[in-house]
Amino acid sequence: MLCPTYLSSVRLIYSYVSYIAHKHARCNYKITMVSFICYIQIYVHGIVRRSSSFNTGRIEHLYKDPQTHTEGNMKLHYGDLTDSTCLVKIINEVKPSEIYNLGAQSHVKVSFDLAEYTADVDGIGTLRLLDAIKTCGLTNSVRFYQASTSELYGKVQEIPQKETTPFYPRSPYGAAKLYAFWIVINFREAYNLFAVNGILFNHESPRRGANFVTRKISRSVAKIHLGQLDCFSLGNLDAKRDWGHARDYVEVGYGWVVQAAENRIPHTFIHSFLQGEYVFVDHLQQKYLICMQSLVNVCQEGVDRCWDTAY
Template structure:
């Protein structure tokens, strides 16, 4: 029976990944900064709270990381921890850099120090690429991040590459484009849109205020993306992969899909406010996930339209 340690198990990806690994027969250790105080609401929502062995770990503290690895002796580590909001990274740049970059470095160094044959997955981000115009980004596309979050993820990516080359550690980065689900908190714009649309459909007279709705992104379904994470660690050799649907849509189109799912015209309920714009933002994000399809045999099955409708259905059901 394989053992996996998921750092950041309480988040969207961590919870779905824990469920996937449990279904595959893994013993799953779910790490949180304070496992005794954390609510692990997403694990409870997925019905797996009692199946995950919850452990406390501060990934910014090397000693804490080392002790956890020596106790759990995992076969695989999935690093999904760290500040996860691009918008918030402009307000908390130091916390963002430390939680992502230093945390990743501590995990890699602890693997090297223990000498355990651990396979390591690092959660990268399409934010590393910045603006590539309308050219789809792949694994060879240069990084030019436009947010503190993107800078931190880029630093972590190169740390992983360095440890893989210098110490022959099995370490892979998944460069994931946007992926959503009902487990997203409302500080993420997709869930903010879904929640507002559902409230308005039930009689709320509010107007949804957003920033730039002309940005374009490649949106996928989170439960599919965690499958790609697992597949990366099952390959003979460690490598990095772009994970995306390969299709890009404007945020205004996502808004339209969501409001149509509740039989509303979004233009009557949505307004924009320039004060919500970020200091720098990526205008359009395009992805080329061909390598993942060829080497991992992974391909996104759900479209952006599917994602929007499924999020609405779940939200409406949850509030009945």
């Protein structure tokens, strides 16, 4: 639990924003995979779940007219990774040349609370998508990219990790993603499907969800400064992560598919940026939350360690 004593400015937030602004000041496209593919003039079909609190705010700019949702280079279809029927219908209708599976319940701590749902979406959902490709007879024409995760390594067996490092997931999320990882390889070998696993480490951007640690800290500090919040809680303060920027991951993820396609050798790739420079240890101490002046008092240790993985 972190409580404020005095707030002037926080170097973490300044460094984070400065890094984003400096690195990507000259880029014309936004940060998501959809934005990048639209930017290079490829038409995108996306799947969105129906919800009463329908929210497409992160991709509104991709519409030709955001007010009326007039299509530009993107069209959204109602669908869900838990519904194989809709996946078959959409893929058969669109007949895509490339499929990027970025869909998941991706919060580690939440996966302990919603273990079955996480397995259904992250693990079996990937199987449904692959099987839909096969059902539609597109195994020889589709290039498939699976966004995997560094949570596969969990209790790491070697540092740094590489493609051949043994997996040791320590959360339902990691276990579900491990199934997805192997089912992709299975379909690649059994059906000659062009399928790539990309093992992604943590990547951040202003579009990062507010319940993830970087946004949680920065938003909470801002609320403390505005007098809207007194305290905020973090989970495992001893977690170690290698953080990169989402735009780098988008560009390289697309590059993997293109590069592997040129050689017709689908493979598993590991994606980790700025290793050593952006590894933060202990979210409370100076290696992560570095304050120019005193910001916090230690009220207690981190809560809900969640098997050394969650925040």
